[in-house]
Structure formats: C-alpha cells, structure tokens
Amino acid sequence: MEFEAVIGLEVHAELLTESKIFCSCTTEFGGEPNTHCCPVCLGLPGTLPVLNKKAVEYAIRAGLALNCNIARFSKMDRKNYFYPDLPKAYQISQYDLPLCRDGYVEIETEDGIKKIGIIRVHLEEDAGKLIHEENGGSSLVDYNRTGVPLIEIVSYPDMRTPEEARLYLTKLKSILEYTEVSDCKMQEGSLRVDTNISVRPVGSDTFGTKVELKNLNSFRAVYKALEYEFKRQAEAIKNGEEITQETRRWDENKGITISMRSKEEAHDYRYFPEPDIVPIVVGDEWIEEIRSNIPELPHQKKERFIKDLGLPAYDAGVITADKALSDFFEKCVELYDNPKTISNWVMGEILRGMKEAEIEASSLPISPEQLVMLQKMVDAGTISISIGKKVFDTMLKTGKNPNDIVEEEGLAQISDEGSLRSTVLKVIENNPKSVEDFLGGKEKAMGFLIGQVMKETKGKANPQMINEIMKEELSKLSKN
Amino acid sequence: MELYEYSVYELISILEKGETNSVEVTESIIENIDKRDGDIGAFLYVDKEGALKAAEEADRLRRDGKSAPFLGIPVAIKDNICTEGTKTTCASKMLENFVPPYDATVVKKLKEAGAIIVGKTNMDEFAMGSSTENSALKKTVNPWDFDRVPGGSSGGSAAAVAASEVPVALGSDTGGSIRQPASFCGVVGLKPTYGRVSRYGLVAFASSLDQIGPFARDVEDAAMLLNVIAGYDKMDSTSVPGRENYFLDGIKDGIKGFKIGLPKEYYGEGVSSDVRESVLAMVKRLEGLGAFVEETSLPYSEYALAAYYIISSAEASSNLARYDGIRYGHRADKFDDLIDLYARSRSEGFGKEVKRRIMLGTYVLSSGYYDAYYKKALKVRTLIKNDFDRAFEKYDVLISPTSPTVAFKFGEKSNPLEMYLADILTVPVNIAGLPAISVPCGLAGGLPVGLQVIGKPFDEKTLLKIAYAVQENTGKLKPEVK
Numbered sequence: 001m002e003f004e005a006v007i008g009l010e011v012h013a014e015l016l017t018e019s020k021i022f023c024s025c026t027t028e029f030g031g032e033p034n035t036h037c038c039p040v041c042l043g044l045p046g047t048l049p050v051l052n053k054k055a056v057e058y059a060i061r062a063g064l065a066l067n068c069n070i071a072r073f074s075k076m077d078r079k080n081y082f083y084p085d086l087p088k089a090y091q092i093s094q095y096d097l098p099l100c101r102d103g104y105v106e107i108e109t110e111d112g113i114k115k116i117g118i119i120r121v122h123l124e125e126d127a128g129k130l131i132h133e134e135n136g137g138s139s140l141v142d143y144n145r146t147g148v149p150l151i152e153i154v155s156y157p158d159m160r161t162p163e164e165a166r167l168y169l170t171k172l173k174s175i176l177e178y179t180e181v182s183d184c185k186m187q188e189g190s191l192r193v194d195t196n197i198s199v200r201p202v203g204s205d206t207f208g209t210k211v212e213l214k215n216l217n218s219f220r221a222v223y224k225a226l227e228y229e230f231k232r233q234a235e236a237i238k239n240g241e242e243i244t245q246e247t248r249r250w251d252e253n254k255g256i257t258i259s260m261r262s263k264e265e266a267h268d269y270r271y272f273p274e275p276d277i278v279p280i281v282v283g284d285e286w287i288e289e290i291r292s293n294i295p296e297l298p299h300q301k302k303e304r305f306i307k308d309l310g311l312p313a314y315d316a317g318v319i320t321a322d323k324a325l326s327d328f329f330e331k332c333v334e335l336y337d338n339p340k341t342i343s344n345w346v347m348g349e350i351l352r353g354m355k356e357a358e359i360e361a362s363s364l365p366i367s368p369e370q371l372v373m374l375q376k377m378v379d380a381g382t383i384s385i386s387i388g389k390k391v392f393d394t395m396l397k398t399g400k401n402p403n404d405i406v407e408e409e410g411l412a413q414i415s416d417e418g419s420l421r422s423t424v425l426k427v428i429e430n431n432p433k434s435v436e437d438f439l440g441g442k443e444k445a446m447g448f449l450i451g452q453v454m455k456e457t458k459g460k461a462n463p464q465m466i467n468e469i470m471k472e473e474l475s476k477l478s479k480n
Numbered sequence: 481m482e483l484y485e486y487s488v489y490e491l492i493s494i495l496e497k498g499e500t501n502s503v504e505v506t507e508s509i510i511e512n513i514d515k516r517d518g519d520i521g522a523f524l525y526v527d528k529e530g531a532l533k534a535a536e537e538a539d540r541l542r543r544d545g546k547s548a549p550f551l552g553i554p555v556a557i558k559d560n561i562c563t564e565g566t567k568t569t570c571a572s573k574m575l576e577n578f579v580p581p582y583d584a585t586v587v588k589k590l591k592e593a594g595a596i597i598v599g600k601t602n603m604d605e606f607a608m609g610s611s612t613e614n615s616a617l618k619k620t621v622n623p624w625d626f627d628r629v630p631g632g633s634s635g636g637s638a639a640a641v642a643a644s645e646v647p648v649a650l651g652s653d654t655g656g657s658i659r660q661p662a663s664f665c666g667v668v669g670l671k672p673t674y675g676r677v678s679r680y681g682l683v684a685f686a687s688s689l690d691q692i693g694p695f696a697r698d699v700e701d702a703a704m705l706l707n708v709i710a711g712y713d714k715m716d717s718t719s720v721p722g723r724e725n726y727f728l729d730g731i732k733d734g735i736k737g738f739k740i741g742l743p744k745e746y747y748g749e750g751v752s753s754d755v756r757e758s759v760l761a762m763v764k765r766l767e768g769l770g771a772f773v774e775e776t777s778l779p780y781s782e783y784a785l786a787a788y789y790i791i792s793s794a795e796a797s798s799n800l801a802r803y804d805g806i807r808y809g810h811r812a813d814k815f816d817d818l819i820d821l822y823a824r825s826r827s828e829g830f831g832k833e834v835k836r837r838i839m840l841g842t843y844v845l846s847s848g849y850y851d852a853y854y855k856k857a858l859k860v861r862t863l864i865k866n867d868f869d870r871a872f873e874k875y876d877v878l879i880s881p882t883s884p885t886v887a888f889k890f891g892e893k894s895n896p897l898e899m900y901l902a903d904i905l906t907v908p909v910n911i912a913g914l915p916a917i918s919v920p921c922g923l924a925g926g927l928p929v930g931l932q933v934i935g936k937p938f939d940e941k942t943l944l945k946i947a948y949a950v951q952e953n954t955g956k957l958k959p960e961v962k
C-alpha cells in the first residue's frame with residue numbers, strides 16, 4: 001500500500017509595527033532584558049490594553065496579500081493559561097471572529113501551480129521569553145517581546161508532501177516580506193512554524209489521526225521533521241498500529257520526533273470575549289486604502305524581471321522568491337546595465353555562498369556596489385572571470401573591496417605580451433611530448449599546454465592572449 | 481460646625497473668600513480621622529504628610545491667583561484605585577505590599593483639579609462582597625451602628641464620608657458596590673454609565689461591569705466630583721468620547737413633568753416592608769412635586785443576579801490570574817516547582833470569597849460548560865438591556881430601593897447566597913451598563929434607607945436632579961458618631 005501525507009501549517013509572524021500591540025513600547029529586537037516594557041505590557045493591576053491601529057492595518061494587509069476576505073466586524077478574545085512569560089496569565093488573541101478568512105497561496109510544484117488554502121489569519125500578542133539558567137535551577141524572564149503584535153496564519157491541510165510544505169513556507173515568507181508585514185527572521189523568532197501531519201493510503205479521502213509537531217527552528221527542520229514523521233506514521237499504519245493524537249517535539253540533533261503531550265493533556269484555554277477592547281469594525285474604504293498601498297508582490301516582480309529585464313523565467317523565479325535577494329539584484333542592475341550578467345553572479349556565486357556560509361540574503365557581507373566593482377574589473381581585463389570568482393570568495397569572508405583584494409594578493413591579470421610569450425615558450429620546451437601530440441593532430445593537447453601556462457602564472461594570465469600566443473608559437477613549430 | 485463637616489461646595493466658597501485655607505481644612509480632617517477612625521476603620525492608609533504638603537501647595541497656588549475645580553479639597557480613594565508611590569492593596573494579602581508606579585486616570589484628574597488625596601479606604605477583598613467583611617486587612621463598621629456592616633464592597637469610602645472623615649470619596653461599583661454601602665451609611669453614591677469614567681488604574685474585578693464613581697454627603701458634591709473624574713480617556717478604549725457634561729447645571733430646577741417608573745419586581749418579596757414603605761413615601765412626595773409616577777415591569781430582572789454572578793466571576797477568574805507570585809504580590813516561601821509556586825502563592829494570598837469566585841468563573845468558562853452558563857448569561861444580559869430600553873421609551877427614570885434591607889449585623893449573612901441577595905436590586909443596572917444613584921430617603925429603625933434612581937445611558941444629569949429633589953425632601957441625615 002502506498003501512503004500520502006496530509007499536512008497543515010500554523011505560522012506565527014511578528015508584525016513590523018514600531019510599537020507594541022497594546023502600548024507604546026518599542027518592538028525592536030534585542031535590547032537589555034526588560035527594558036522595552038511598561039505597566040501595560042507587564043499587565044500590572046489596573047492597566048488596560050488599547051489596540052494599536054497599525055497592527056490591525058498590517059494584519060489586513062497580510063490578509064489581502066494572501067487573498068483573504070477581511071471581516072468587517074471582528075473582536076479580540078482572551079486565551080487563558082498560566083506561564084511565567086505571560087504576565088496577565090492570558091493572551092489577547094482572536095477566537096471565533098478572526099480578522100481575515102478563506103485565502104490561499106499559490107505554489108509551483110513539479111506538477112504545476114497548486115493552491116494552498118488559508119483558513120484564517122488572526123491578530124494576537126506575543127509572550128515574553130524564559131531564560132533557563134544552566135545550573136542554579138532558576139529561570140529568568142525577559143518581557144521585551146511581550147505584546148509584540150503577531151499574526152497567526154492557519155492553512156488548510158492541503159499539502160501532501162514535505163516538499164509542498166517547504167514551498168508553501170517559502171512563498172508565505174516572501175509574501176510577508178514583500179508586503180513589509182514581517183521581517184520573517186526565524187533565528188530571531190519573528191517567524192515561527194508549527195505543523196500537523198496525518199498519513200493515509202493514497203486515494204483515500206478520509207483523514208488519519210493528526211499529530212502536531214513543535215520546535216521547528218528552520219524551514220529545513222520543518223522539512224526534515226515532516227519527512228521523519230511521514231515515515232514513522234506510515235510504518236506504524238503498515239504494522240497495524242494506532243496513531244495517537246498528540247503533540248510531538250522535533251529533536252534536531254537526533255533527527256527524530258518525541259512525544260510531548262497527548263490530547264487528554266491538552267489545555268482548556270477558556271476563551272471568552274476580551275471585555276477591555278471594543279470590537280474591531282473595519283470599513284470598506286479603509287480596506288481599499290490598504291489594498292492600494294500594498295507593495296509589489298513576488299509574482300508581480302517576477303513578471304517584471306522577465307518582461308523588463310529579460311531574465312529567464314527560472315532565474316526570475318529564484319531571485320524574486322527571496323525579497324532581500326531580489327532587492328540586492330535590483331540595486332546591482334541600477335549600477336550595471338546588464339541584468340543577465342548580474343543574474344549569473346546571483347544564481348551562481350551568491351546563492352552558493354549563502355548556502356555554504358548559512359547566511360540570509362539580508363545579511364550578505366557584500367554590497368551591490370562591491371559586486372558591480374568586481375564585474376567591472378573583469379570587464380576591464382584586470383582579472384579573469386575565474387580569478388573573479390576567487391576574489392568573490394574572499395569578499396564574502398572579509399567584506400573587503402575587490403580592488404583591495406586583487407592588489408593585496410597580486411591577482412591582477414598578466415597581459416604583458418613579452419612576459420606571457422616567454423612563459424609559453426618555457427612550457428613548450430618543458431613538454432615536448434604534448435607538443436608532439438598536438439603536432440600529430442591531437443587538438444586536446446593544446447588545452448593541457450594552456451593549463452600549464454595558467455599554472456605557471458598562478459591563473460593570472462590573460463586567457464585570450466595565451467590562447468593566441470600559444471597558437472602562434474605552435475604553428476611556427478609545425479611549419480618547421 | 482467644624483471644618484471637617486463642611487461639604488465640598490461650602491469649602492470651596494470659604495476657601496475662595498479666604499475665610500480658611502487648605503492646610504486648616506486638611507488638619508481638621510486629619511484630626512477627625514485620628515479621633516474616629518480607630519473605631520470606624522474606614523482607612524487602610526492615611527497619608528498625613530503627603531496630604532498636608534499638597535494642602536500647602538494648594539494654598540500657594542490660590543495665593544498666586546490660580547484656580548482649579550477641587551483646589552485644596554480633601555478626597556479619599558478606594559484601595560483598588562492605583563495611586564503612584566502609595567500602596568494599593570485591594571484589601572488583599574495578595575497585594576498587601578503592592579505599590580503601583582502610576583496613577584489611575586481618575587487620580588490623575590483629581591490631582592490636576594487640585595484635590596488632596598488623604599488616604600486609601602477599606603473594601604471587600606478585590607471588591608468582592610457586600611459588607612466589607614471580606615477585607616483581609618481591616619474591619620470597617622457602620623458609623624450609624626458599630627455592630628452593623630457599612631455595606632460593600634466600597635464600605636470604607638462610604639463609612640469615611642458618613643463619619644465626616646472626608647467630604648467625598650471614590651468607590652467602584654461592579655454590582656452595587658457604591659450604591660449599597662451608600663444606602664447603608666446614609667450617603668449619596670453614584671454609579672456612572674459604563675464608559676463615562678475611565679477604568680484605567682482601577683484594579684479589575686469584572687471589566688465589563690466595573691465603573692468608578694463618587695460618594696458624598698450631598699448630591700451637589702457627588703455631581704461636582706463626577707465633573708472632575710468623567711470623560712474619555714485614550715488609555716481606556718471602553719471609555720466613551722464626546723460625552724462631557726457639567727453635572728451641576730440645572731440640578732435644582734425641579735422635577736415637574738418627569739416620568740418615573742416603579743418596576744414592580746423591585747418592590748416584591750425579599751424587600752423588607754419598612755424599606756419599601758420609606759421609598760414609596762418619598763415617591764409620593766415626588767409625585768406631589770409634579771412628577772408622573774407609574775408602576776412598570778422589568779420581567780427579566782429576576783435572572784439578573786444569576787447572570788451577574790456568572791459574568792462577573794468569569795471575568796474575575798481571568799483578571800485575577802495575573803496574581804501568580806512571579807513578578808509582584810504575595811509569593812509563597814516554600815514551593816517544589818512552578819505549579820506548586822502558583823498554587824501555594826494563590827492559596828495563601830487570596831481569601832475565601834475571592835477563591836470561590838475564581839473557581840466559579842473558571843468553571844463557567846470551561847469547555848463543555850461555556851454554552852450552558854457563560855453564553856446563556858450573555859443572552860440574559862441582552863434581554864435585561866432590552867427590558868430597560870423598553871422602560872426608558874416611556875420613563876425618564878426608574879426608582880426602587882437600593883438594597884432590600886437596611887444595614888445588617890456583622891456575621892448575619894452566613895452563607896454566600898444570602899450575601900449575594902443583598903445586591904439583587906443593584907446588579908441589573910451594571911448588567912445593562914446604566915447610571916444609577918443611591919440617595920438617602922429616610923430612616924427605618926434608626927438606620928438610613930437608600931433610594932435608587934436608575935437613568936438612561938449618559939443621563940446622569942436627570943438622576944442628579946431627581947436625587948436632589950429627594951435630598952431636599954429628606955433633610956440631611958447624619959449619624960451620631962460616639
């Protein structure tokens with residue numbers, strides 16, 4: 001029997017508002033613990049929350065970009081539970097009347113475009129952070145994050161493979177980044193993902209028992225955990241075992257999921273309407289105003305890159321999937337009028353460099369100005385393209401300017417004809433066998449000889465010139 | 481007559497004429513508190529030093545030609561209203577040492593109006609109770625009879641005003657906590673329309689019902705204090721903008737032509753006959769003054785008490801969850817783990833009644849019970865509101881007794897349900913978010929009887945007019961404090 005996964009995702013994204021959702025404290029990340037707090041976000045007795053209109057606006061903007069219906073009437077509710085990072089012992093969230101409903105996101109799978117449905121997008125407040133002391137047995141709480149506005153985006157269980165889940169997340173992240181709703185930094189916790197997965201025989205239209213997965217700190221972790229969980233559940237079903245409805249934790253080091261709590265242990269959050277905040281009433285005019293101010297979305301940018309810049313569809317797709325990367329690309333193109341050349345750098349060296357150094361496009365140590373400077377040195381013949389790639393690696397590690405690197409490491413291309421000719425003659429003299437082969441009709445031997453010249457010059461020789469000189473000298477020999 | 485016996489408008493008059501100054505007034509008040517409060521127990525904290533300093537400052541401002549509506553007037557504050565730098569305990573062990581770093585909006589407004597904060601008054605713990613017997617910190621007696629309760633939960637504020645320890649005070653009213661003690665102590669107590677006064681800085685009991693309001697020895701003073709504290713506040717999104725009024729205007733214009741409804745359910749079983757007679761006698765006199773009086777009905781009021789205890793306890797269970805011993809408030813000395821820390825801190829910090837309401841509230845919100853209790857209570861709330869809306873199509877105000885009885889004795893209401901019934905005539909008003917005032921209308925067995933006037937939303941002016949007429953026909957009542 002063949003199995004398929006049924007996957008749904010719950011994504012929390014912190015909104016990029018300047019102040020918190022119910023008070024005027026800053027939302028800035030970091031800062032000394034408990035310095036971005038006031039009586040309101042600390043939930044001191046007698047304080048009251050006042051809803052930040054910007055947070056509502058950002059949530060609506062996200063909802064519109066995700067093709068949702070915006071509720072003209074919604075309200076906040078209290079979700080009650082005790083935890084030290086939650087100073088009021090309830091989280092102000094939305095329960096039965098979320099701000100946005102019934103949207104979708106399109107992903108590009110191998111089988112074509114697929115719509116992933118979105119059940120709801122609702123607004124809520126973030127909690128603080130617990131810091132457990134290594135040895136001492138006590139815990140500290142930092143309330144800086146308390147009251148930072150969040151949206152929770154709940155998808156329909158429309159994904160059938162871990163890969164589809166990854167594509168959905170990538171698309172969602174890029175939409176939230178493009179609309180400037182969230183900066184989506186998973187390592188700073190401004191994007192958090194929970195997922196649920198059940199497994200069923202292919203062709204079945206009923207759902208299996210759902211398992212929730214937590215502690216997923218990267219898209220890769222989401223992918224790996226889903227992959228693991230799919231295998232685990234499929235195996236269990238094959239062996240006739242019952243799947244337990246539970247929450248499981250992804251152990252990154254061991255690469256497995258571990259049971260956290262069963263359904264019976266699930267919280268009763270005792271939701272009820274938040275009496276301190278009046279219902280949110282949204283007029284058509286405001287929605288249209290927000291809609292008209294939505295920045296360019298990834299698919300729109302992709303089309304523009306294909307149409308206006310002449311990029312291949314594939315390149316345009318990859319580059320626009322990442323907002324920071326596409327911004328980098330565009331800045332380069334402003335400075336250098338050959339989009340395809342820039343695209344080659346981005347698709348090649350930059351993506352490889354990001355992957356190897358495990359960095360995001362937003363934190364690339366190379367500026368668009370530096371990359372353009374490097375390309376211009378190649379164009380001018382100061383360095384070859386292959387030396388250029390080496391210089392790029394050094395730039396990635398050090399952030400230095402390419403001209404400084406070329407100078408410090410003496411990488412400038414040798415274009416002096418006299419010196420190149422003497423190296424060519426030296427190589428011919430030292431490799432009589434290859435010369436003989438070439439003269440005997442083996443064209444390939446030429447490549448070897450040129451390689452030897454490159455070796456002698458440590459790759460700095462101007463390749464076009466060596467080519468010509470080598471041909472010239474060899475033809476002299478053949479005439480003899 | 482001693483300075484401490486003066487009403488606010490009398491004090492303002494002699495202060496403005498320069499016949500006295502705020503320091504003299506404040507000294508007189510503090511002296512009287514020193515003399516009487518040992519017996520009465522109205523205050524949890526008296527800020528002598530701060531009050532005198534504020535009085536000196538008020539006098540200096542007055543000498544400089546400055547004026548403000550309450551310049552140099554002493555005021556007492558119920559201890560669930562936050563005062564920056566001064567303990568705000570809610571009469572609970574849980575907050576025995578809690579010092580808020582900010583003023584409630586009403587306190588801020590009072591200070592801006594030049595008022596002198598004399599101290600903080602006793603109450604039922606977290607405003608849950610009808611006799612102030614639930615205070616974990618102090619016993620307050622009724623100045624009319626020391627064997628009787630002052631009512632609650634704002635018993636301290638009511639007793640302080642009744643005993644002339646302070647001319648006016650602030651209380652809070654969730655289900656009758658201003659009106660019922662005002663009735664028991666023979667003073668005026670006003671519960672404004674929900675949204676009229678900012679709740680910012682009022683330690684929440686039941687957020688959708690709580691409202692801060694004034695206590696005074698006469699209707700004019702209540703109106704003047706309401707002038708100071710009313711108004712939209714951007715810190716409280718449930719406060720209503722654009723509703724500012726000057727409440728003293730036309731208060732003495734008479735009540736000719738006003739239509740008064742007497743909801744029959746508020747005069748029925750459970751209301752003692754002497755209270756009923758006292759109120760009806762006053763209604764007769766109002767009729768004599770030209771008011772139109774008619775019996776009417778609010779059929780759903782019968783269910784108000786049940787709905788009230790469900791809604792208020794549900795909100796309280798959530799509002800009081802923050803007292804967990806982690807950041808401030810009482811923390812148990814010994815505990816095994818986090819859950820144990822919560823359980824012990826809360827078991828030790830809260831009194832019996834508070835725990836009862838938290839358990840009740842938690843229960844009615846629990847999955848499986850929510851629809852049967854909380855949701856149904858919200859439906860009843862709508863029906864009660866509709867009842868009132870219908871009545872107000874016909875009448876300007878409704879009149880009833882404030883409390884079914886006069887002040888009862890300590891320990892008399894031994895089971896909680898009996899105690900809850902003390903609020904049966906006041907809770908429907910909170911459920912519907914309406915304004916209501918309790919004004920003394922006579923004595924029964926030597927104890928004051930309160931008459932409740934219920935008005936349309938944001939029509940406190942009419943309430944005050946009617947209440948003034950009642951006051952004019954009652955004569956001032958004053959306890960003989962030994």
Ligand SMILES: [Zn+2]
Pocket residue numbers: 020023024025036037038039040041042147
């Ligand atoms: Zn804050």
